[in-house]
Every structure is written in structure tokens, then in C-alpha cells.
Amino acid sequence: MxxxxxxxxxxxxxxxxxxxxxxxxxxxxxxxxxxxxxxxxxxxxxxxxxxxxxxxxxxxxxxxxxxxxxxxxxxxxxxxxxxxxxxxxxxxxxxxxxxxxxxxxxxxxxxxxQMPDIPGFAECWGISVIHCPYCHGYEYGHQRTGIFANGETAFEMAKLISNWTKDLTLFTNGKSTLTEEQQAIIHNNDIQIVEDEIEALDQHNGQINALRLRNGSEIKLKALYARLPxxxxxxxxxxxxxxxxxxxxxxxxxxxxxxxxxxxxxxxxxxxxxxxxxxxxxxxxxxxxxxxxxxxxxxxxxx
Incomplete structure (x- = not known):
């Protein structure tokens, strides 16, 4: 046919x-x-x-x-x-x-x-690097969580994901493009903003353990939200x-x-x-x- x-x-x-x-x-x-x-x-x-x-x-x-x-x-x-x-x-x-x-x-x-050129990121995508709190937020509720975003997207994601966990860190992976007002609101909600570039994700079988920065520091995480192109x-x-x-x-x-x-x-x-x-x-x-x-x-x- x-x-x-x-x-x-x-x-x-x-x-x-x-x-x-x-x-x-x-x-x-x-x-x-x-x-x-x-x-x-x-x-x-x-x-x-x-x-x-x-x-x-x-x-x-x-x-x-x-x-x-x-x-x-x-x-x-x-x-x-x-x-x-x-x-x-x-x-x-x-x-x-x-x-x-x-x-x-x-x-x-x-x-x-479109995955960023960060070792470990693609391996974690859909497992512990996630896009939607309605799909995955319950499983990572009240746990140490990161947000991989900048600008208006970062602000909206920080506001949204704060419903599922208060233990949040925002990674802009470079200089923040948030407005001063947005940064103040984020800080008032006890969310740290990290502008250092990301070196790699330390992970095992797609489960993120920590995020390594190019300045040599390491931040423990259970999940990382990202809204990718x-x-x-x-x-x-x-x-x-x-x-x-x-x-x-x-x-x-x-x-x-x-x-x-x-x-x-x-x-x-x-x-x-x-x-x-x-x-x-x-x-x-x-x-x-x-x-x-x-x-x-x-x-x-x-x-």
C-alpha cells in the first residue's frame, strides 16, 4: 500500500x-x-x-x-x-x-x-540532569539541587523549582545576565548564584554526585535542572x-x-x-x- x-x-x-x-x-x-x-x-x-x-x-x-x-x-x-x-x-x-x-x-x-560541551552532562540528561519539576521534581524534592541557566530563564526556573526544594544553587556558567532586581529576589530566597564556569559533572551511571567548577571548587548535588536549546x-x-x-x-x-x-x-x-x-x-x-x-x-x- x-x-x-x-x-x-x-x-x-x-x-x-x-x-x-x-x-x-x-x-x-x-x-x-x-x-x-x-x-x-x-x-x-x-x-x-x-x-x-x-x-x-x-x-x-x-x-x-x-x-x-x-x-x-x-x-x-x-x-x-x-x-x-x-x-x-x-x-x-x-x-x-x-x-x-x-x-x-x-x-x-x-x-x-543540544547538549553543552561539559563532560558528564549528556550522560546525566533525563536521569539527574532534568528539565521539568512536574516530571521529576517529586523524586528530588528537598534535596541539594542546581539550576543551569542564566538571565530571564534562570529567574523563572529559580522561582518555579523553589516549590520542590529550598536547597538551591543557580549556576549561570559565566557572568550573570540577571537584572539587579532579579538577583536581589533570588538572594532573598536563600538561593546562591554561582557565576564561575563549569568544568564537568562528576557522575556515575547518569547520577550526578557533584559539579566541578573551573576555579577548582566542587559543589555536591543530587540533581541539576536545565532548559537546553x-x-x-x-x-x-x-x-x-x-x-x-x-x-x-x-x-x-x-x-x-x-x-x-x-x-x-x-x-x-x-x-x-x-x-x-x-x-x-x-x-x-x-x-x-x-x-x-x-x-x-x-x-x-x-x-
């Missing part, structure tokens, strides 16, 4: 939930997935009813099995490399050499975090001319529609809320709205 109603690029939480919604709508669906989820190192996932504390791999395995039980849903283990408009839809090519046609496309390939995992949205937000996400409306007709986006690709629950929610919305558009294109043109 080379022709599909919808092709979904990305087969993690958002992509699979789109596929389930469309499979239950009896649409012919192809999910193209490269098998590189951004949460692959994360030991446990939280804030998702019935699956709290399970590994992302366990949740993904169940989701894949349940989505693929619908006979009109197909999963291809490959990478979508090109997408271009054709008459009545789009043509999608893969790294493995296949070409498919489709009426609609849902972009759900997620994002790639990122790129889109796939450049398909760029190829198609989709607009992006200032933060670098694919711009979508309340129906998960991009600025290009027939193209939807869901999950981390289109939102700064990085959670399985949000991926499932936005993915389901994208699938439902793509199906409604397909219905309208047939139902409303009949005389």
Missing part, C-alpha cells in the same frame, strides 16, 4: 495517539518512526494516569501494541527525509528509499536537545515552509494545524510542554482534526 489518508512522521506518544485516533476512524495510516525518542535515557515517567512510574520504553511498547491492533494502521521503521506537495496531497520519501502519497501529514517527530528532530516542517514560534516550535492553532494547509503538528515539535500526557493530548487532537478535514472534503462537496 503506497497511498494513505494520513502519514504521521514520528511514532512516539504524539504520533501513536494520532495513529490510534485515525485507526479508530478507519483511515489508512502510515506511521514513520526512526526509533530515537528524546526521553530514551529517562528511567521513569510521571504525571500520566495508569502509567505513573513506568519507563518511557514500557509505555511506548504498550502504546505501539494497542495502536497497531487497528488493521488500517501501518508502522514503518525508517526516517522521513522529504515531503513535498502534489495534487490532492503530499508525497513523502524515506531514508530507506520508499515513496508514499498521502492526503494529510501529521508532524510528530519531536525535538533534539533544541532543534527539530526532522526538517520536514522547514521543507514545507511551516512557520515557527520564537522558541523554535512548529506554529500550530488550537486544532494542531500548522500554517500550511493539510499539515498538522503535535507533541514536542509544536509545544514547550514536554510530557507524555501532552503528547497524547495534542496527538489525539491532530488525528481527530485531520479526520474531520478529510470528512469535510468528501461530505461537503456532494450535490
Amino acid at each position: 503506497k497511498d494513505f489518508d494520513v502519514i504521521i512522521i514520528g511514532g512516539s506518544s504524539a504520533g501513536l495517539s494520532s495513529g490510534m485516533a485515525l485507526g479508530r476512524a478507519m483511515r489508512k495510516i502510515l506511521i514513520i518512526d526512526s526509533g530515537k525518542p528524546c526521553n530514551s535515557q529517562t528511567p521513569h515517567s510521571h504525571n500520566f494516569f495508569t502509567r505513573d512510574g513506568q519507563t518511557p520504553h514500557e509505555i511506548l511498547t504498550i502504546a505501539r501494541e494497542q495502536t497497531l491492533k487497528y488493521p488500517t494502521v501501518t508502522l514503518l521503521h525508517s526516517e522521513a527525509t522529504h515531503c513535498s506537495p502534489i495534487t490532492n496531497g503530499f508525497e513523502v520519501s524515506t531514508r530507506s528509499g520508499e515513496t508514499f502519497s498521502t492526503k494529510k501529514v501529521i508532524l510528530a517527530a519531536g525535538i533534539k536537545d 533544541f532543534t527539530q528532530h526532522s526538517d520536514i516542517a522547514l521543507q514545507l515552509g511551516c512557520q515557527f514560534t520564537e522558541q523554535g516550535h512548529i506554529q500550530v492553532d488550537a486544532k494542531q494545524k500548522t500554517t500550511i494547509p493539510g499539515i498538522y503538528a503535535a507533541g514536542d515539535s509544536a509545544s514547550g510542554i514536554r510530557s507524555i500526557a501532552n503528547g497524547v493530548n495534542s496527538g489525539t487532537m491532530a488525528g481527530v482534526m485531520a479526520n474531520l478535514e478529510l470528512i469535510d472534503e468528501v461530505f461537503l462537496v456532494k450535490e
